[in-house]
Amino acid sequence: MTECVIFGGLLLDKYFEIEDFPERGQDGFINNEFEYVGGCSVNMAVTFKNLGGEAHIVSYVGKDGIGQSIMKYMTDHQLSTRYIVQKEGKTGYCMVLLEPDGERTFLTKTGMELDFSRDILSDGLKGIKYAAVTGYYLLNNGVEEIIGVLEDFHKEGGYILFDPSPLVGSIKPNILKRMMKISNMVTPNTSEMDDIMEWIDDEKIVILKRVNMVVQYMKKTIPLIICL
Structure with a gap:
């Protein structure tokens, strides 16, 4: 069985269905609400499992109610908990405002999932x-520890896929540069690609030439190799 490790973090998605956004400072209604164990890492792990592999998510979770729910979800769905560790503290959650056309707006309260130690x-x-x-x-x-682990993994011949995410513009430039340098594949959508391109200079162009990139455009996914 093929195994992979996912550096992603675990939290709870709290969905709130709304008809539309009220004007700033005004009132609106929530039509329905529901919760899912969330984070990109869960989606990746479930997909990898469905393809016949086993994925190990790297994340701390708190010993609070959300943390307990996450651990139960992982066990119930037979997902690996090898690199998931509970410790004192609060688990993060994401408030998702869901509109009728499926558009989602996210607000995240971070928690234990944004801690890391090599001990995990x-x-x-x-x-x-x-x-x-x-x-x-x-x-x-x-x-810094995460990048160090990944650089060591890369040196040992490990294959790394990097999914930039909508907050790629908030990643420290030196961290993003190091991440791009060791990535074998990068999967931005079009807006994330724009954020990445903003920090390109002559040195970084060399990095991008070496990386296979998949750009998700509208409903199509097209392979793209950057050759600048």
């Missing part, structure tokens, strides 16, 4: 050759 990788990623990294996780308090 109890076996040092032994036997794992593939890694996926979300841009959200590079906003982590321990981002």
Whole structure:
């Protein structure tokens, strides 16, 4: 069985269905609400499992109610908890405002998922050759340690996929540069690609030439190799 590690973080998505946004300072109504265990990492892990592999998400979660719900979800869905560790503190959540046409607006309260220590990788990623990294996780308090782990993984021949995420513009430029340098594949959408291109200079063009990129445009996904 093929295994991969996902540097993503776990939290709870709290959905609120609304008809439309009220004017600023005015009132509106919530039509319905529901919750899911969320984060890009869960979507990746479930997809990888459906394809016959096993994915190990890297994340701290709190010992609070949300953390307990997340651990139960992982167990119920037979998803790996090898690199998920509970500790004292609050688990993050994301408030998702869902409009009738499916458009979503996100507001996140971060928590334990934005902590990191090499100790969480109890076996040092032994036997794992593939890694996926979300841009959200590079906003982590321990981002220097995360990049260090990934650089070591890359040196050992590991294959890395980097999903920049809508907050790619908030990643520290030096961290983003190091991440791009070790990534074998980068999967931005068109707006994320614009944010990445903003920090290109002559040195960074060399990095982008080496990376296979997939740009998701509207409902189509087209492969693109950057050759500038």
